[in-house]
Amino acid sequence: MYEAFEELSTPLVADACVRLGVPLRAAPAGIGAVVEGARLAGRALPARHYGSVDVFLEAYAAARPGDVLVIDNGGRTDEACIGDLTVLEAGAADVAGLVVWGLHRDTPELVEIGLPVFSYGACPAGPVRVDPREPEALTTARFGGHAVSAADAVFADADGVLFVAADRVAAVLETARGIHDTEREQARLIRAGRTLRDQTDFTGYLERRAADPSYTFRAHLRRIGGAIEE
Incomplete structure (x- = not known):
């Protein structure tokens, strides 16, 4: 363990x-x-x-x-x-x-x-x-x-x-490993110049939320496969 x-x-x-x-x-x-x-x-x-x-x-x-x-x-x-x-x-x-x-x-x-x-x-x-x-x-x-x-x-x-x-x-540990790998890749991309906003299509999220106020960022992340929040 x-x-x-x-x-x-x-x-x-x-x-x-x-x-x-x-x-x-x-x-x-x-x-x-x-x-x-x-x-x-x-x-x-x-x-x-x-x-x-x-x-x-x-x-x-x-x-x-x-x-x-x-x-x-x-x-x-x-x-x-x-x-x-x-x-x-x-x-x-x-x-x-x-x-x-x-x-x-x-x-x-x-x-x-x-x-x-x-x-x-x-x-x-x-x-x-x-x-x-x-x-x-x-x-x-x-x-x-x-x-x-x-x-x-x-x-x-x-x-x-x-x-x-x-x-x-x-x-739990298997899932934690998957989250770890996703977040490390996101961190690598930020350091390489691709912002987290770009990675998460934050502009697209804001547009969809404007049309549907019930659409949360967590739901958006799940849809695109991001980690950050659960």
Whole structure:
């Protein structure tokens, strides 16, 4: 999955989901990589945090190589729920990386470790609570408005984090590849002097819209085979 995603991006995956009618589940804005340029693609390994690291250690015991630990800390901004030891242990369990609906700490150590970690940012304070554990602690993780389980895949890069049903990943990545190829050709032509307006027959679009106000640019792009918008 990582190799198939290597030359793609989360925006391309998002556009592919829209094109195929796959539910678009993006992490809330602001989730970013601790290590610049980090990328992730793999099966979701969910875990809900209740104040103790034990839930992560338990999740690692069930991890498969290449899994991505998806941590539900409720989007809290008053505590960091992971640090260097949690991330080192993830590497020891062959986990590909972590995405956190919350904060991290030990930033210099995480940068040195190099395992991809995505979160809202850093906080020096660790948890001082131990909340009651839910039965779903290791079966689903909430991430923003989305529920994520082992039946999902995770994609993450500089533009954010997406969750896609695992049984739709192959089709989504194939479609994303097609969009990528179309857009790269459009970019090449712009650099060669053929504007995007020329490529998309923008004048023809304006004329048709004048005659039919319901005619949208997205419909026009679909008719001519352009990408840009879905």
